[in-house]
Amino acid sequence: MKKILVANRGEIAIRVMTTAQKMGIKTIAVYSTIDRNAPHVKFADEAVCIGEAPSSQSYLLGSKIIEVAKRLHADAIHPGYGFLSENADFAEAVEKNNLIFIGPKPDAIKVMGSKLAAKDAVKAYDIPMVPGIDKAITDVEKAKKIAHDIGFPILIKASAGGGGKGMRIVEKEEDLDSQMQRAISEAVSAFGDGAVFIEKYVASPRHIEIQVMADSHGNTIHLFERECSVQRRHQKVVEEAPSAVLTPELREKMGQAAIKVAKACNYLGVGTVEFLLDENHNFYFLEMNTRLQVEHPVTELISGVDLVELQIKVARGEALPIQQEDLQINGHALELRVYAEDTLNDFLPSVGHLDVYQLPEGKGIRVDNGYEEGMDIPIYYDPMLAKLITYGKTREEAIQLMIEAIDEYQVEGVQTTLSFGKFVCKHEAFRSGNFDTHFVKKYYSAEKVNAATATEAKVAALIALTQYHSDQKIVRLPD
Known part of the structure; x- marks a missing residue:
């Protein structure tokens, strides 16, 4: 493998290219017209414009991307995450054109792309699942009958769903009709597939995922867990590894369950098996993501493994160079997704111009970045600017370093999730490890943050006033 086309943009394109470069592999970037001067375009050895700004006219044009790969004599295509990364038809087309798809086989993508098909595939492997129905x-x-059997509250979910779309929590029977229609409508709009299913709603869950890796020689390993419970709109914002609540025994159980899920679909490459963990530490299979995850850096830091390098080696047909017993957890890592979003206005996108954009640096700080000072944030894509990752010997050290790194991260021109990240890191619920996926709902809102800020200002003013009165009492002698 001498040349790879990276079918993506922003920080993940640069992340993949960095490892390819380290391995002596040339890289090709593709870009839309609005990304002409983007950092990933400058970073690659070659770059080709594939269309207009909307992703449907550029980054989602699978046939055009394949045509560019063949014309420039690429050996393989790495899809990153998002865009075409979990598109089975694209993976199949890449292989049909005698190119290597750096990811799982199309069949595995297809099976795990449907939540219902995924549940069906893992049935025989004795993996715990949330009570519910396994058909659309x-x-x-x-x-209504199913809801009565499993008991309210229930969760309606789109079979082809993701990112919280086509998902509805129903607390009582009278809301079932309207919420079902909404879920179906949203699923059709987002995925072109209105299939929904019902399962028991786990009231206070933690979102725990296990990183797996499989080669074509029958070897499958797990690289421990990531805690992804701090979310907004069912999408992760803060992730860490390892989780503060998993015991070594539970970690091993969940790791082995994740390996079984991977084997259930003859998995190849890097993937993530997601679980819900309830308040009694029972875990349930949720879904499998058949690609590299946004939060993969925290796993890399605690395991000492370059996951993109393993992806490339496995795609070349090599056996995994590590076995399960070679792996151990060292230290603690934390990741904050730095989105251009207004966190005090329901995390809505904040488009604009990066008047100031300066990254933090130092020991234990890693920034996977996709932007530069002076750039505009396009409205066409996911608003993530970068991922800020910190690593320490302990969880406390990683959290403290994250707070310091956030203070050093200078952004002007757009609102970002940096202040939210600091709020999380300073919050007692997070610091104690006693939190779940409702963290934002419970603790974070414009009213709560503004009230806390006002209280802090009041306390600071009282301290200053007390100090002033104290100073006035001191008899000042003339010089």
């Missing part, structure tokens, strides 16, 4: 449903009366 549109009949409200039938849904």
Whole structure:
């Protein structure tokens, strides 16, 4: 493998290219017209414009990307995450054109791309699943009967879903009809597939995922867990590894369950098996993401493994160079997704111009970045600017370093999630490890943050006033 086309943009494109470069592999960037001067374009050995700004006219044009790869004599295509990374038809087309798809086989993508098919595939492997039905449903009366059997509250989920789309929590029977129609409508709009299913709603869950890696020689390993419970709109914002609540025994159980899930679909490459963990530490299979995850750096830091390098080696047909017993957890890592979002206005995107953009540096700080000072934030793509990752010997050290790194990260021109990251790191619930996926709902809102800020200002003013009165009492002698 001498040349790879990276079918993505921003920080993940640069992340993949960095490892390829380290391995002596040339890289090709593709870009839309609005990304002409983007850092990933400058970083690559070659770059080709593939279309207009909207992703449907550029980064989602699979046939055009394959045509560019063949024309420039690439050996393989790395899809990154998002865009075409979990598109089975694209993976199949890449292989049909005698190129290597750096990812799983199309069949595995297809099976795990449907939550219902995924549940069906892992049935025989004795993996715990949330009580519910394992087939698509549109009949409200039938849904009511199922809901009564498993008990309210329930969760309606789109089979082809992701990112919280086509998902509805139903607390009582009278809301079932309207919420089902909304879920189906949203699923059709987002995925072109209105299939929904019903499962028991786990009230206070933690979102724990296990990193897996499989080669074509029958070897499958797990690289421990990531805690991804701090979310907004069912999407992760703060992730860490390892989790503060997993015991070594539970970690091993979940790791082995994740390996079984990977084997259930003859998995190849890097993937992530997601679980819900309830308040009694029972875990349930949620889904499998058949690609590199946004939060993969925290796993790399605690395991000492370059996951992109393993992806490339496995795609070349090599056996995994490490076995399960070679792996151990060293230290603690934390990641904050730095989104251009207004965190005090329901995390809505904050587009604009990066008037100031300066990254923190130092021991234990890693920034996977996709932007430069002076750039505009396009409205066409995910608003993530970068990922800020910190690493320490202990969880406390990683958290403290994250707070310091956030203070050093200078951004002007757009709102970002940096202040939210600091709020999380300073919050007692997070610091104690006693939190779940409702962290934002419970602790974070414009009103709560503004009230806390006002209280802090009041306390500071009282301290200053007390100090002033104290100073006035001191008899000042003339010089």
